[in-house]
Amino acid sequence: MSETHARLGERDLFEDLEARSYLAHCAVAPLSRPVRAAVERALGDYGRLGLGAVGPWVEERGRLRTRLARLIGAGRPEDVALTGGTTAGIVALAQCLPWRPGDAIVLLRGEFPTNVTPWLQAARQHGLDVRWLEAEDFRPGGPGLERLESTLREGAVRLVAVSAVQFQSGLAMPLAAMADLAHAHGALLFVDAIQAAGVTPIDVRTTGIDLLACGGHKWLGALEGAGFLYAAPQHVDTLMPNVAGWLSHEDPLGFLFGGPGLLRYDRPIRARIDFVEGGSSSSVGFAALSAAVELVEELGVEAIARHVAAFHERVAPALVALGFVDGRTPEPEGRSGILSFRPPPDLDLSAVRLGLAERGVVVTAPDGWLRIGPHWCTPLAEAELVTAAVHEVCALLRA
Ligand SMILES: Cc1ncc(COP(=O)(O)O)c(C=O)c1O
Structure with a gap:
């Protein structure tokens, strides 16, 4: 029934998604073209x-x-x-x-x-x-x-x-x-x-x-x-x-x-x-x-999990270098689609989230955690703009 094939790391089924990087799949999903077509x-x-x-x-x-x-x-x-x-x-x-x-x-x-x-x-x-x-x-x-x-x-x-x-x-x-x-x-x-x-x-x-x-x-x-x-x-x-x-x-x-x-x-x-x-x-x-x-199903959950983990790997070190504490377990069995961090004590988490949103990076921040939820449609290359935005926001807030 899909109108077009989904491909890992490609967001072309989300042509009007406004975010430069949408990392809130753990909150509410944006709708892909095949899903919208089914609704229509x-x-x-x-x-x-x-x-x-x-x-x-x-x-x-x-x-x-x-x-x-x-x-x-x-x-x-x-x-x-x-x-x-x-x-x-x-x-x-x-x-x-x-x-x-x-x-x-x-x-x-x-x-x-x-x-x-x-x-x-x-x-x-x-x-x-x-x-x-x-x-x-x-x-x-x-x-x-x-x-x-x-x-x-x-x-x-x-x-x-x-x-x-x-x-x-x-x-x-x-x-x-x-x-x-x-x-x-x-x-x-x-x-x-x-x-x-x-x-x-x-x-x-x-x-x-x-x-x-x-x-x-x-x-x-x-x-x-x-x-x-x-x-x-x-x-x-x-x-x-x-x-x-x-x-x-x-x-x-x-x-x-x-x-x-x-x-x-x-x-x-x-x-x-x-x-x-x-x-x-x-x-x-x-x-x-x-x-x-x-x-x-077309993509396969195992393949999606690997893709999402690869995205996590690309952004986590930059946040850790800025003082965020990585909430993942060292053991792979404790990990999931959510990459969460405790913010460093000198940074206001709401301000971080808002600063990222102003730069087109949509994340969530429930109950004191900075939560990053990429999905199969998140290009790995987006990790670069995410880490750049995090650096910029943290530098501004610390200035
Ligand atoms: C673990 C968990 N359960 C349930 C929900 C939502 O439940 P419902 O589908 O009833 O809105 C959320 C988030 O909204 C959640 O994170």
């Missing part, structure tokens, strides 16, 4: 056909599920449900897991709030015990895994919730080891994959991930408001359909198209994770996501 096709169909556009775009959702299942190493498309984003997926799980009073959940300090708030709401609602660990303790060689194990040994833990990649430092979490520990103590591993999917390889089955939620507007290159949820098949039956809606039933549309007498409220709720797709949702958003994932 969907809009055109709905404009011309109204109801007649629904069928073809529902079929496209089927292709999207297949692509997403491949992307994360899920066995089957039916293990994937489409959602409005990461939060929507987590809220659905928090509402539907069969909590018992006295159950405990493990959350991590430092996580993006998406992966905390819905769990805390479930904790309030169901009387769950919340046990906190520190995300940064999970650096290779750090005390995180040991602390997780002793927390699990206390008993009653039903779920460990973690982001595949920490949004601030870019730390890639040791998911396989966390899954092994969780399983050894009868708990599930939930993963927020939005900072990994599309730039860092994920394989839910070899890693042992039980549940995963993701949004499409960062490294997948799609629009806000469209994402997905994965549940390993053995867990689907255990979920309570507390977020079910009219489209969650078996044969939910028969009464609309099949003649009189088919309107019923007792059709079973689907015993598949897509029961969370309870009502009408954004065809345009999923059209964008489908084209975006197709493009990521």
Whole structure:
């Protein structure tokens, strides 16, 4: 479906992208030409056909599920449900897991709030015990895994919730080891994959991930408001359909198209994770996501990861020379698409970010970190203009 081929290090599918260097893929993706074309096709169909556009775009959702299942190493498309984003997926799980009073959940300090708030709401609602660990303790060689194990040994833990990649430092979490520990103590591993999917390889089955939620507007290159949820098949039956809606039933549309007498409220709720797709949702958003994932597949996540790491290598030394502290782990397994730095004490981070923006270099600066998120479309040669801009801004601020 792509209009043109994507090539690593080429930004020609982003012809009107204003930034001289766009390094905020870890925040919000700019839309590529094939993704925009898919959105325009969907809009055109709905404009011309109204109801007649629904069928073809529902079929496209089927292709999207297949692509997403491949992307994360899920066995089957039916293990994937489409959602409005990461939060929507987590809220659905928090509402539907069969909590018992006295159950405990493990959350991590430092996580993006998406992966905390819905769990805390479930904790309030169901009387769950919340046990906190520190995300940064999970650096290779750090005390995180040991602390997780002793927390699990206390008993009653039903779920460990973690982001595949920490949004601030870019730390890639040791998911396989966390899954092994969780399983050894009868708990599930939930993963927020939005900072990994599309730039860092994920394989839910070899890693042992039980549940995963993701949004499409960062490294997948799609629009806000469209994402997905994965549940390993053995867990689907255990979920309570507390977020079910009219489209969650078996044969939910028969009464609309099949003649009189088919309107019923007792059709079973689907015993598949897509029961969370309870009502009408954004065809345009999923059209964008489908084209975006197709493009990521075309390039290959492994190749994207290597390209992004090569860009990191080209800019990191210049920042370190200026006194920034590189947040990456020396070990490659702790690294991700995000290159983050702690600023030197004499530099105001907001001023650095603004100075870079004035020079056409778009970065983000959440919670005290300078965050650089290049992607497959970032030319390696852009590293030079980025480092030159950083030098200029720091020299001005220090003058
Ligand atoms: C780790 C992480 N999870 C989730 C989100 C966003 O969640 P949602 O897709 O619900 O907006 C972000 C960033 O916005 C994030 O960095």
